[in-house]
Amino acid sequence: MVPPDPSSFEICSIGGNVATNAGGLCCVKYGITTDYVLGLEVVLSDGTAVRLGGPRLKDAAGLSLTKLFVGSEGTLGIITEVTLRLLPAQPPSSTLVATFASTRQATDAVLAITAALRPAMLEYMDRVSINAVEDMLHMGLDRDAAAMLLARSDSRHLAAELEMKSMVEACQAHGATEVLATDDPAEGEAFVVARRSAIPAVERRGTVLLEDVGVPLPKLPELVAGIEAIAAARAVTIALIAHVGDGNTHPLIVFDPADADAAARAQLAFGEVMDLAIRLDGTITGEHGVGRLKKAWLVD
C-alpha cells in the first residue's frame, strides 16, 4: 500500500500527490507522501531529464534533492517518474464513531487519543458537514451533534481491541453523546465514505472556498474555536472537516455566488482563517499546496 491514502484517491494521481506532498486519511499513523518517496525522474525547465534518488531504502550520499522536489508544485521541474516505498497491505480496520455536543469536547478527545496511540485514521466533521452529508446519503447521522469523530485501528486482533478500547474511553471521558465501535469492515467503510463525501456534499450548498490550514496539535482547540468565531463575525457558513489527528483542517467556506456581499465576506473569512493559523504557529496549507490561490499569503 501507499500509506498516506489521499481522500481523492479516485481522481488524484501519484505525480500530483508527490508534486503537492499530499496528505490523506492515514497520515496520523503512517506519515505523509514525502516519507514514502525514494526516487524521482524530473524534467527541468531546460528539458533535461534528471534522476534523483532511486529504489534504495536508505541513501545518505549527497544532498537530498529528491525531498526538495516533493511538494515543489512544478516550480523546480515536472515529475515524470516516482519510486515509492510501499508497505504490506493494511489489514481490515476496526472503526469508531463518536458524537459530541460541543466541538471543544471533540478536540479534547483528539488530544487524549493521540497522547496514547497513533490510530490509522482520526477524522472530524462538524455539524454543518454532518448535515450536508446526511442530506446526500441519508444514513442516519446525528444531525444535532456539534461534531463527530471517525477513528480507525488497523492493528491486529487483541492489539486492535486495546486501541479501540482506549479510544472509546477517551471519547467517553470527554463527554461523547454516543460512541459506536465496530470491527465489521463494511459498517466502518460506510462512515469513511461519509467522511470522503463531505466536500461534494457541502458543495451542493453553494460555492466553496476550500481551506487547508494546520496547527501544532496542542493548538487544535484554539484553531477550531477561532474558525467558529470568524464564521460568526463575518456571518458566513463554514463547514469544518479535518484530518484532526494531524492538526490539519479543511474549513469549507460556503456562499451564494449571486450575493456579492456574501462573496466578499467569504473572501475576507478565507484570509482570516489563514491569518489565524499563522498566529497559532500553524501553516496556510497542510497538504494541498500553495498554488495560485494562496500565493499572496505564502510570505506571511
Next chain:
Amino acid sequence: MVPPDPSSFEICSIGGNVATNAGGLCCVKYGITTDYVLGLEVVLSDGTAVRLGGPRLKDAAGLSLTKLFVGSEGTLGIITEVTLRLLPAQPPSSTLVATFASTRQATDAVLAITAALRPAMLEYMDRVSINAVEDMLHMGLDRDAAAMLLARSDSRHLAAELEMKSMVEACQAHGATEVLATDDPAEGEAFVVARRSAIPAVERRGTVLLEDVGVPLPKLPELVAGIEAIAAARAVTIALIAHVGDGNTHPLIVFDPADADAAARAQLAFGEVMDLAIRLDGTITGEHGVGRLKKAWLVD
C-alpha cells in the same frame, strides 16, 4: 520514541543524526531520520539563524528546505535546534535469532521475510563478526554459522505471534540450521547487544575501514556475494554486519596497520566495495554520510 534507533545511541547526538540523515536498527519498519524531522533552526555561513518547518505534522507551504538540510553534513549550515515527530513508546519486542550454513540462504530468508511483513528490526552478522563478538562477550553464539539473522516484532499479542511465526517459517524454508524465538525481552536484548557490539568487537582485530553501502533489496544477495569475492580476491578480512532489511550493509575491512601491503589491499577493497554497490544501482553510503572519507566516490 525516536523510531530510527541509531546503533550508536549511547554516544551519538540528535543534531548529528539529522546532519547525516542517520539510520539505525528500526528503520526497516519505521523509516529513517528525515521521516521524523518536522522543523529545524539552522545557522547559515553568514551567521544568520533561520527557522525551517516547525511543530506541524503536515506543512505544504513553500519548498521543503527542512528536508534539504537533513543529511547535508554541515555543507549548508549548522543545525542548532530540531523538532522531531515522536511516536508513542515501542512495546516490548519478541526476538528471533536464526543461523544459516550459507550467506545466500540468509539473504534469501531476508527477501522472504520482507515480502510478507515489516519487522521492527532485521539485522545480519556474518561468521567473522559472530566470532569477533563471541570472543568479546562469550555468550555461546554459533561460531560455525556462515550468517546469523536477528529479527524483532514489536507488534502486540497475537499480532506479534503471527509475525514471529511467519519469520520463523521463512528462515526454516531457507534452510536455517537453528531458529530461536523468544518473547522474553531480556533474552532478546542480549542478542541486540551482541549486534550492537559487533563494530567494537571487530575493531579488536585490527584497523577497520567501516563501509556503509546499500542496494535495492532484491540485489542484496549479489551485494553480499560480491563483497565475499572482493575479500577473497584482495586477501583481506571483511566482517559483514548489516541492517539487512534495508539493503544497507556495513562491510568492515580489517587489516594490520603495520603491514603496508595489507593496508594497500584494504584500501583497494574499500573502493571496490563502493564500485560494486554503484554497479548494483546502490549507494556508497546508506546512513553514515559522505564526509571526507568518501568524497572521491560521490561523483560516481
